[in-house]
Amino acid sequence: MSSIPADGEPPVAPAALLSIEALRVCFGGPARAAAVADVSLAVHPGECLGVVGESGAGKSLTFLAALGLAPAGAAVSGRVRLGQTDLLAAPEAVLDRMRGGRVGFVFQDPMTSLTPHLTIGAQIAEPIVRHRALARRAARMRVLELLEQVRMPEPARRMRQYPHELSGGMRQRAMLAIALAGEPQLLIADEPTTALDVTLQAQILALLAHFKRERGMGLVLITHDFAAVAGVADRVAVMRAGQLIETGTVREVLKRPREPYTRELLSASAEPFAPNPAAPPGTSGAAPAVLAVDDLEVRFAQSVGGVRRRWFTALEAVSVTVAGGEALGVVGESGCGKSTLMRAALQLIRPHRGRVQWLGQDLLGLPARRIRRLRRDLQLVLQDPLASLDPQLSVEQLVGEPLQIHEPSLSSEARRVRVHAMLERVGLEPALYQRRAHELSGGQCQRVGIARAMILAPRLLVCDEPLSALDVRAQRQIRLLLAQLRRGQGTSLLFVSHDLSLVRHLCERALVLYLGRMVELAPTAQLFTRPLHPYTRELLEAIALADPDLQPARLAKVALGEPAAPLERPGGCAFRVRCAHATALCAERSPPWVSAGEGRWVACHHFRLWADGMLSP
């Protein structure tokens, strides 16, 4: 399609594909504030518009309302034109022809956004039959083609599967295939990468960029994260509380933001490679171990068809220690065994082999009563705070509950004092103390979760993806809070995440897992500057940077295909199917876990080739 001038100026010549003028969306009468207030935006053919804002900013609603998909009860006014059609005045039948035909949608969370009782093939075929009027046979061929284009592994098999049988990344690919099926001129992607692994995020973004280029489509990328738009978008619009705050080219907005709010959001998409003041060096290894895991192996029985069973090794030969006061990050994509490691360390599942020691005591075989007492010193913060909080209890009661259990002798007055002090430390205002969990925002919920865990002053805090459900700004705040609490109380931290950049900010050391095996263990600073394992390198490359000068090139290097599935663990080095450096040796023998000096450990046959910095993995 038409070319976009190199300096990033909005193209003038072609008419806008979609133009939104003074769009207003209100719920419940004019007295309430508008959910979207006088937003004017335009998307041109072949152009990507990034729309950035926190949840509740009205960014998705703007585009849903523009295409007549606003929830019932919304009053929509303004002017929306798609080509020559006035969408707000158009009858439903015309809108139906536009939706899926000229405009494709990719929604967040494909698990809930795909119809559970229809196979994905059937769902992809729907817009084809509806908008392209293909015969059934031809439609079927087209479905296969589309699945191949979105790099779905084994498309012919996946086509006949239901959404719940696919992994998160595959579901998002299916969603993308549905959106592309009607051959739209405009694709609207609403948080397409949220809740995905870092590697998958990069792949989905790269796919979007690829389709935009290849098909000359217009693309609207709605996200809370500037890093997601930096590599794809041509122009960026920033929204807050229903209003357009700032628009401009990517470079203008990301490099020279005019509005303070934009600047604040940008600083939250923190520079992952900047020097990290949060992790003071030299704390690791000095203090005696709080938690020591030795040669751990965890297997799960997979019942296939309810009868035949086979064993799936989720974790193998994992040994690692967390020193007193140390923060250890455990990183890897989903299915790498990081959550299994956490659960085994907490005695929530029984390992097949190996030992877990807590303060030098063997945890395995300890009576349940003793373990329960130990739990006090070993607290947990989970990914979905809302699900783990009792909806009946107020914030104050929730945070007081652990005290009630572990220190029953405390008077209610003394308890209240401690609860209030804790709530203050996690930055929750007194006005919130009597609220229930569902009345809080995601970030506030997570603060309650942290307050609950920290009120007993545990020796070790275990966090399982505590930030991945949050906006970047809330992520940053919680991250800072965790760092501050940890240093204040000398608590050790076991931090499980798919996101290396978070680990980098919180932890002194990081352990990288791949398909249940340790591949690298190193101080985080060195892990970032000189990764020894090719997989670590891949993880680092997948991190999106909020820098329009660097990110497009990084994204261009990302492989578009799905990573190898965890169940099909190959012999030799498990990473070899994805590794660019694999040799015959890698297929033959699995690499040993060896020390690389400076407290670094790695499992790769060839790491010495690049350990001296001459070569990069």
Place this chain on the structure above:
Amino acid sequence: MLLLGSVVTGRPRRFGPRSRYTRAMLGYALRRMAGIVPVLFILLTVSFFVIRLAPGGPFAGGRALSARTHAELEQRYGLDRPLGAQYVAYLRALVHGDLGPSYSIRGESVGALIAAGLPVSATLGAAALGLALLAGLPLGLGAALRRDGLLDRGLAAFAALTLALPSFVTGPLLALGFGLWLRWLPVAGWQAGAARYLILPAVTLALPLAVAIARLMRASLLEVLNASYIRTARARGLGRARVLWRHALRPALVPVVSYLGPAATYLVTGSLVVETVFELPGTGRYLVQGAIDRDYPLVMGMVLVYGTLTLVANLGADLLHAWLDPRARHEPR
């Protein structure tokens, strides 16, 4: 049930997972069916001992019998033997399809009584369930589609009314209206094959069920219509009707299907009342009468019939659920 069938066949054949699921589900259904036998066995065993532990005996109440007659009767029916022996004898007969003689209805075997009454009760139950689904599903659907509309508010008011009126009130009221005043339908009684006699009892029995199904359908459809995948379907340019038919209906039916188990229980207890009110020669009265008279074989026969019915209804509900929702299916190997 008609409606259920057509929704289910509405699924795509070309992208269907076909045989792998069909086979897995068939295996699952067979396993569950086999599982019914031990459950029934336990049910029968527990009932056998519990009714005998209850105070009183078959020939204790009613006419005063001389001690000799009493002993003779007990001997005739084997009641003088030890409990364990009685139990073994009962099971042995049961395996051969013999449910034993009735104590209270002279000269009749329990098997014959059930054979006479069950067709009536089964017809009544099936008719009531059919009516309830036929009325409840479309009503719930309509109420959900026009929320707070006339139908929706009418349904809410009607629901409150039916909940307040038990069937021993609605039954006679209907009989009064349609039987005595309008003279359209017989007030009571039964003639095999004559639908006229079936209508009033079936409607009486179906009313609360229809209301419950309508309200369930309404609530679940409203919830489903709010789901993200409905929005995705709309974003594909599918019209409202198609989205409703293909994407919303099946998930919305899941709670209704889960309700079929409890509905079967309701039908059993409800038919006791309705059969009495309309003087139907069904099996309902046997359960009550058998329990009062301590007619052990009759009670056991009823336990067997209703137990099987409830278990099969629940199994049916589970299978339908799996059919509607692939996530509830048992993975093929």
